[in-house]
Amino acid sequence: MFKLLFATFILLISTQAAMCDLTLSPLFSNGAVLQREMPVPVWGTATDGQKITVKFQKQTHSTIAEKGKWRVTLKPLKTGGKHTLSVSGEKTITRKNIQIGEVWICSGQSNMEQTVAESEHTSRKMLSSCNDVGLWLFNVPKPPMTGPLPKLTTHWTAAAPNTVAKFSGVGYFFARELRKSLKVPVGIINITFGGSYIALWMDGKTRRELAGTGVYANGRLYDAMVRPISSYAIRGVIWYQGESDADNSLRYKREFPAMIKLWRNDWGQSDLPFLFVQLPGFNFYKKDLSTKPQEQATWAELREVQSQTAAIVPNTAMVVTTDVGDPVLLHPPRKLEIGQRLALTARAMVYEQKVRYRSPIFKLLKINGSLAIVTFDNANDGLIARGNPVTGFTLAGKDGVFHNASATIKGNTVRISSPKVPRPVHVRYGWANYPNTNLFNKAGLPASPFRTDNIPFIKCSKCRSQTGDGTTKGRCNKCNAPCKPYLK
Structure with a gap:
């Protein structure tokens, strides 16, 4: 009897202690990178009525816990490192080596998830030289697709051979380029899930508003991976997703802008930079690259929607990657170039550095007899073809039937013709799942696929x-x- 009473007493004491326990979100672990030059929320849990005091640098903020939660907001911080964060209530939590710099999220499906170790340019030599106490990585754990949602339990880790090898390749190469160019601490948060539809990354309200587009997936990834970190101050998002939605680009045309808007609302930044990857080439495991101009091309349709999103949604940008795909690999290993192009885009758009980052995009079509003349933006100093002749163009007359065409470059224009189309009306470039294209600007960036028709x-x-x-x-x-x- 005494043993039973004693055990009950111990259980009550431990339960009461747990209820009183003060916690700090794992996002604020040792080595955390806080976003500079903007307000920084800090939060955790505690019993109702408990007074919580947060001290960081010369700032002190206090609040009272309500409904088991507490939150304060630090005033904008200046770049620096090795600071101490202190949170006090009925106990004190201390976090050390807190750095202030640039924080980005990398998100999407398996091609963003694919690790540095699985990337083409990775070697033992490269990994052995990746130690950097100014570059920090955070992996949000993937949830099971059924059952209770897991709690966030991971922590920040410094860039080192063992941590980098298992991190997102695109995410790491992007962050490494920012670290080199900005020379400030950089933190990158990885929230990826292979095979995910875009609907999984949205909340219930947004999905219901999109119900007419046939959205069916639940928002489990949003609930488990996005919502828990959406108060953490960040500079922007890099996104690589769309493969799972390629059969439904009509639906994606509404979903993608809606998801960007949702995330911007969550982070309280209406102009949150959102940089994304246009789908590379993939030939559905076929080595034969010969395609018919009329052949089905669902990935081309998805790329078009991505281009339209970049043109319509403010403060977004798309990096073109048709030159780094693989006809037989759904997960092409050339992640270095993708990370570098995203970093170029961030450096120019977000940090206002004078670097060239835009790919050539369609500007204007003129018809001169049997000749179609296409003018490109972002190629004022001229276009080049890697290998001769120029490839990837098709022409159609008013019948809407496309034929392969020959093309020549003149400055920032391309002149296209085909003996099978004496009176051209429409032009397409790179309109295939795996585009056989070779047009670049002199900054080494590939031209984006396009079409001038609106054939259903x-x-x-x-x-x-x-x-x-x-x-x-x-x-x-x-x-x-x-x-x-x-x-x-």
């Missing part, structure tokens, strides 16, 4: 997948049901 795509009336151009008649390539055209 076909969408299956049964399985709802997009299956090709509106000029194609017949049945769905996936389920063999009748198809009908849908305007883009």
